[in-house]
Amino acid sequence: MDLVSSSSPVGSLLNSVDQQHVYIAGTAFLVFALVAAVLLFSFRKQKIDYNSGIFTYLKFIYASFLKPHEKGDGQQDALESFYKTQAGVYDATRKRLLCGREDMLGLVAAQLKHKVESKALRHGEAVWVDMGGGTGYNIEAMSSFLPVDSFFSHVYLVDLSPSLCDVARQRFQRLGWKNVSVVCQDVRTFRLPEVENVDPRTKISTTTSGADVATMSYSLSMIPDYYSVVDSLTSLMKTSGILGVCDFYVQSIVDVSSRNYIGGAFNRHVNWLGRLFWRAWFDLDRVSLEAARRDYLEYRFGTVISASERNYLLGGIPYYIFIGCQKDLVSSPAGNDAIEKLDASFTESPYLSPANHRQEVEKANEQSAREIRSKAYESAIINLDSNLPLPSAFYQNHHYRIFYNDLLPKHTQFGNEYIYAFNWEDPRVDHRLLNITRDDVILAITSAGDNILDYLQNSPRRVHAVDLNPNQNHLLELKVASFIALGHRDVWKIFGEGKHPEFRQLLVSKLSPHLSSQAFQYWLDHTHVFTSSYGKGLYETGGSRHAIKMVRYIFKVFGLESEVRKLCEAQTLPEQRAIWPRIRGVLMSRPLHWAVVGTEWFAWKAAGVPRNQRNMIIDDYYKRNGLNQNMEQSKDVSGKSIWEYVVDTLDPVVQDTMISNDNYFYFLCLQGQFSRKCHPAYLSPRAHVKLSSPGAFDGLRIHTDEINEVIKRITPRSLTIAVVMDSMDWFDTDGVEASSQAQTLNYALKMGGRILLRSASIEPWYIKQFEENGFSARRVGARFPGTCIDRVNMYASTWICTKTKEVERPCTDRAISSFSLDEKRSSVDHLEL
Ligand SMILES: C[S@@+](CC[C@H](N)C(=O)[O-])C[C@H]1O[C@@H](n2cnc3c(N)ncnc32)[C@H](O)[C@@H]1O
Known part of the structure; x- marks a missing residue:
């Protein structure tokens, strides 16, 4: 459609002007504008800085996307052609593009x-080499973590681009750091001065000489012969x-799915389109994003920490951070010894010195029909x-978190969520019932780790914390790392108040050396x-937040917030009891229970109560009321039974326990945080002194597996206590x-060893199974209507099952790899490393 018709006055005017005149007029206008701009700039008093403001980005865009690559001789010419024009604006333009450099430096500094x-x-005394160090940004940035000029005896910046090296020299001159040398050289040929004149075929001892730190930020992806550089490291x-x-990458999860040494694959997958786009885009600047670079690095070095991130500010470019160490850590006899020692501590086996390995294995085999090996040991051997x-x-620096394969469906089923952010078991009762001593070897479910920390205060010889959900163990690891690395003030903020504005900085610079790679990845992604x-x-x-949030929402809608506050501040039981009826009237109203709380969905999704456990509650109700289970009744009855269960839980809690200063479980649910x-107990200053003392966690082992899988690999008759919480309620009655x-459990426990368990049922069906398998079971706590079993009062009964008889060893179906069954291979003496 013609917008300006030739019949209109404008149209007829345009028709009358020759096309050529239009071009001339347009060109004249552009020339005039250009001359005016030049005059304006030349009359301005101050000198224009072409390395700042808009020029920074114009130069960057020109050099990166428009300037043709000059044909030159080798990589140095190619690099110069790319960097010469933009050397002066390099730092300003890379701040946002080269993300993660500060995190990588922080992690290295923490190590x-x-x-x-x-x-x-x-x-x-440390020597640091920054390979492909460019303008020296990293070395200056390191000063926010370590005093570069005094911490390092010498720092070498090696880079092949003369113009970037010049910028680096100016930087260190300005900073006045005398211990930094800028070396304009190809990293492939760089050697430290002390070994420079040695024949390259000679093997140099790296035990005493060499760099303490080597870093590469965004340079590995620019080096064509990356194999030789990684090898030279x-x-x-x-x-x-x-x-x-720290560098860009693209990769599919399929590539890494069979590798057990990459320290977790969290966030690693880049989708097909992303892989195609980012590789093609960076290819324009001769930056190679192929997966092999990161893969080779991980093959040549041991992974201490690895993380995959995205630079969302620039469209989600994938980048990774890798903190590694020499892979051949174990090639020495001492290394073999370390694996054996660790295995012994995972399984409670006697430690067999490799020196007398064969002899001692024979001795041990006499006692045990089969050799007990941890899954970690088996994977190490393979x-x-x-x-x-x-x-x-x-x-890792600590060996409490035991290797597990994070890609197994039994672990990935939990997504990236823990169910419990805090424990729902009262450790005060556990202490009273168990009387933990220094000789105890305890196996307990991790949950949120609170009770594990509680047990550790009695310094038992060993605590095996077990959870199938890796995220629960990440939470325990975070708690342990916090005790090791932080003061009480920070620990209180993180776990007392549940918030810490500087959590990210603390994670990178203080907690990271005490976390496994998987736990670090998890928390880096959950700093928010x-x-x-x-x-x-x-x-x-956590999964149980739904219930807590819902309750708080109900308080808000019904205007009960001030009543709840008063309940949490009440100083006497009569005061507390007087406030309760108003809150109770809403919280336990029958419509709410009929519509929400009594449903199976709510029980599982919001309160973490699985179907089998819910059925146990319903069965008890039937028994109590002399009902028989016909379908007509059951729909209505199940809602009623849950309602009664909640009444039996909450009423006695308010009657008998002080929420404001003793019952921290309910205080937390109502207030969202603990109070001073x-x-x-683990958050008290006294516990902090104990848990932050050296070696406080030496006896801790964190297993990510089913309880049964862990017990199967524990040396017979080595455990003294097993705390299985309510986990047996989850089992199928027919299974x-x-x-x-x-x-x-009978096989793993010592004679006289005890199992502590809790159940939603007053008479759990599986007690019979314990009695049939060499245990004498005793109910040590029962919750009858109107009474409190403990401060949580959530379970109907607590039991201690004591081992009184040995039963025949169960026929286990554990798959032992061919490596661990083959005597020659399973012995580390025979491995050629
Ligand atoms: C993207 S820059 C990163 C610079 C710096 N590491 C940083 O994070 O700001 C890549 C650097 O690698 C350097 N480089 C590439 N190939 C190299 C080689 N073979 N030897 C030495 N340096 C090299 C380039 O000159 C450039 O300075």
Whole structure:
């Protein structure tokens, strides 16, 4: 359609002007505008800085996307052609593009500080090489974590681009740092001065000489012969050296799904379109994003920490951070010894020195029909035999988190969510019933880890914390790392208040050396839990948050918030009892229970009560009321039975326990955080002193597996206590799991060893299975209407099953790899490393 018709006055005017005149007029206008702009700039008093403002970005765009690549001789010319024009604006334009550099430096610095604290390194003696260091940004940025000029004896920046090296030299001149050398050289040929004149064919001892740290940020993806550079790093670095890398990548999860040594695949997958787009885009600038670079790094080094992130500010470019160490950590006899020692501590086996391995194995075999090996040991043997690095758990500073395969469906079924952000079992009662001593070897379910921390205060010889949900164990690890690395003030903020605005910084710079790679990845992705200004922080996370949030919402809608506050502040039981009826009237109203609380959906999704456990509650109700289970009644009765269960739980709690200063479980549900007067014992300053003392967690082992799988691999008759909480309620009444668990527990426990369990039923069906399998069972707590069994009062009964008889060893179906069955291979003496 013609917008200006030729019949209109404008149209006829345009028709009358020759096309050529239009072009001339347009060109004249552009020339005039250009001359005016030049005059304007030349008359301006101050000099124009072409390395700032809009020019920064114009130069960056020109050099990166428009400027043709000059044909030159080798990589240096190619690099110069790319960097010469933009050397002056490099730092300003890369701040946002090269994301993660500060995190990588923070993680490296945290590892170095940990080495200094554990006396493996001395302040002022470390050597650092920044490979492809560019303008020296990293070295200056490191000063926010460590005093570069005094911590390092020498820092080398190696880069092939002369113009970027010039910028770096100016930087260190400005900073006045005398211990930094800028070396304009290809990283493939760089050697530290002390080994420079040595024949490259000679093997140099890396135990004492070499770099303590090597870093590469966004340079590996620019180096064509990356194999040779990665290989050269192994001889550049000391045996105890640390490698920090940060770079772009693209990869499919399929590539890594069979690898057990990458330290967790959280967030690693980049979809097909992303893989195609980012590779093609960066290819324009000769930056290679193929997966092999990261893969090769992970193959040549042991993974200490690995994380996959996205730079969302620039469209979600995938990048990774890798903190590694020499993979051959275990090639020495001491390394073998370490694996054996660890295995012994995972399984409670006697430690057999490799020196007398054969002899001692024979002796041990006499006692045990089969050799007990941890899954971690088996995977280590397989990896060593295939010349692969060990699973990352072996390279960590602490060995409490035991290797597990995070890609197994039994773990991925939980998504990235823990169910419990805090424990729902009263450890005060556990202590009273169990009387934990220094000789105890305890196996307990992790849950949120609160009770594990409680038991550890009595210094038992060993605590095996077990959970199938990896995220529950990540939570326990975070607690443990916080006690090791932080003061009481920070621990209180994170776990008392559930919020800490500086959580991310603490995670990177203080907690990271004490976390497994998987736990670090998890918390790096969940920093918002503690830092977000919305919501209630930690205690409004996890699967059970739905119930807590709903209750708080109901209080708001019914205007009960001030009543609830008063309930949490009441100083005497009569005061508390007087406030309760108004809140109770709403919370326990029959319509609410009929519509929400009594439903199966609510029980599982919001309160974490699985179907089998809910059925036990309903069965008890039938028995109590002399009903028989016909279908007509059951629909109505199930709602009623849950309602009664909730009444039996809550009424006695308000009657008999002080919410404001003793019952921290309900205080937390109502307030969303603990208070200085009302909190678990592990958050007290006294417990902090105990738990932050050196070696406080030496006896802790965190297993990510089913309880049965863990017990099967524990040396017979080594446990003294097993705390299985209400986990047996989850089993099917028709299945064999309960019976098989009772058998394996019998086998793992010492004579006289005890199992502590809780149940939603007053008379759990599986007690019979314990009695049939060598236990004498005693109900040590029962909740009858109107009474409190403990401060939580959530379970109908508590039981202690004591082992009184040995039963025959269950026939286990555990799959032992061919490696662990083959005597020659299973012995680390025979491995060629
Ligand atoms: C994207 S820049 C990163 C610079 C710096 N690491 C940073 O994070 O700001 C990549 C650097 O690698 C350098 N580089 C590429 N290939 C190299 C090689 N073979 N030897 C030394 N340096 C190289 C480039 O000159 C460039 O400075």
